[in-house]
Amino acid sequence: MIKDIQKQILKLKEENDVCILAHSYMAQEIKEIADFTGDSYALAVKSAKVPQKTVIMCGVRFMAETVKILAPEKKVILSNPDAGCPMAEQMDKETISLVKEQYPDYAVVAYINTTASLKTICDVCVTSSSAVEICKKLDADKILFIPDCNLGSYVAKQVPEKEFKLLHGGCPTHAKISESKLLEAMEKHPNAKVLVHPECQPDVVQHADYVGSTSGIVNFVKQSEDKEFIIGTEISIAEELQYACPDKQFYPMSKDLICPNMKATTLMDVYGCLKGTFGDEITMDEEKRLQAKKCIDEMIRLG
Numbered sequence: 001m002i003k004d005i006q007k008q009i010l011k012l013k014e015e016n017d018v019c020i021l022a023h024s025y026m027a028q029e030i031k032e033i034a035d036f037t038g039d040s041y042a043l044a045v046k047s048a049k050v051p052q053k054t055v056i057m058c059g060v061r062f063m064a065e066t067v068k069i070l071a072p073e074k075k076v077i078l079s080n081p082d083a084g085c086p087m088a089e090q091m092d093k094e095t096i097s098l099v100k101e102q103y104p105d106y107a108v109v110a111y112i113n114t115t116a117s118l119k120t121i122c123d124v125c126v127t128s129s130s131a132v133e134i135c136k137k138l139d140a141d142k143i144l145f146i147p148d149c150n151l152g153s154y155v156a157k158q159v160p161e162k163e164f165k166l167l168h169g170g171c172p173t174h175a176k177i178s179e180s181k182l183l184e185a186m187e188k189h190p191n192a193k194v195l196v197h198p199e200c201q202p203d204v205v206q207h208a209d210y211v212g213s214t215s216g217i218v219n220f221v222k223q224s225e226d227k228e229f230i231i232g233t234e235i236s237i238a239e240e241l242q243y244a245c246p247d248k249q250f251y252p253m254s255k256d257l258i259c260p261n262m263k264a265t266t267l268m269d270v271y272g273c274l275k276g277t278f279g280d281e282i283t284m285d286e287e288k289r290l291q292a293k294k295c296i297d298e299m300i301r302l303g
């Protein structure tokens with residue numbers, strides 16, 4: 001059944017000149033029919049270069065908005081209209097405009113998990129894989145980092161020469177990973193390397209052998225000689241790795257580490273997008289798009 005739907009999707013995709021992009025947190029059956037899978041930085045950079053006229057983004061809304069900002073001539077469809085990122089909804093343009101007034105000499109660095117509207121007033125965007133490098137290179141000594149205080153705190157430790165102001169935003173899925181649970185897992189699997197996403201809380205991140213984006217974690221494992229890994233991010237990364245590296249052992253921090261928004265998209269949703277019966281076409285006011293594009297262009301220039 002899954003194979004049949006996948007076959008029909010691949011056929012429709014070719015016939016209609018459609019590119020399917022899938023974030024690393026998508027289910028395996030969706031990654032299998034995608035033209036390209038990766039972390040949010042790789043997807044953003046790739047989306048601007050694909051030759052197809054239509055892009056289906058299997059991910060969350062801010063990722064589809066980023067494609068539209070970079071490639072306005074393309075028809076961009078979010079695979080499931082309900083797939084938002086709660087962290088991206090935590091801070092809005094009006095609130096951050098007020099915060100900016102309190103910190104006029106700070107550059108505003110926005111995690112890419114923000115709305116297009118909020119991006120219009122930020123200086124530069126970052127992703128989990130590019131945040132440290134970009135904050136180092138940025139021509140500013142004072143940084144207001146929004147919205148994720150866990151990623152912000154990790155970056156601040158890596159860039160001690162700069163002053164950081166953090167606000168209290170973050171990812172509800174990664175917040176489920178606690179230090180006590182990690183210590184339990186480390187005791188149970190003493191030879192396992194600990195790999196975590198920087199959206200985890202600092203008391204979890206401090207125990208990690210590697211801190212990186214979703215693709216960073218996957219690449220670390222593929223290049224490693226080690227055989228056992230504790231995975232501190234959404235469950236799909238441990239699943240993907242177990243599938244790709246059957247000779248290695250992966251211990252997800254918890255079976256509940258599921259991002260409901262990333263998991264909202266099903267294979268049938270993608271099929272519906274290709275048939276024109278499902279999905280949400282992203283539209284954007286041109287002035288807003290151009291303003292939001294500035295901080296994404298800056299991310300690509302520095303990243």
Ligand code: 13P
Pocket residue numbers: 024038039040041113127128129171199212213214215
């Ligand atoms: P990546 O940049 O690692 O893909 O992360 C995006 C995300 O939403 C993680 O929760």
Ligand code: SF4
Pocket residue numbers: 060084085086087088113171172173174199234259260261262
């Ligand atoms: Fe947003 Fe967290 Fe889901 Fe990533 S895992 S999309 S940050 S809610």
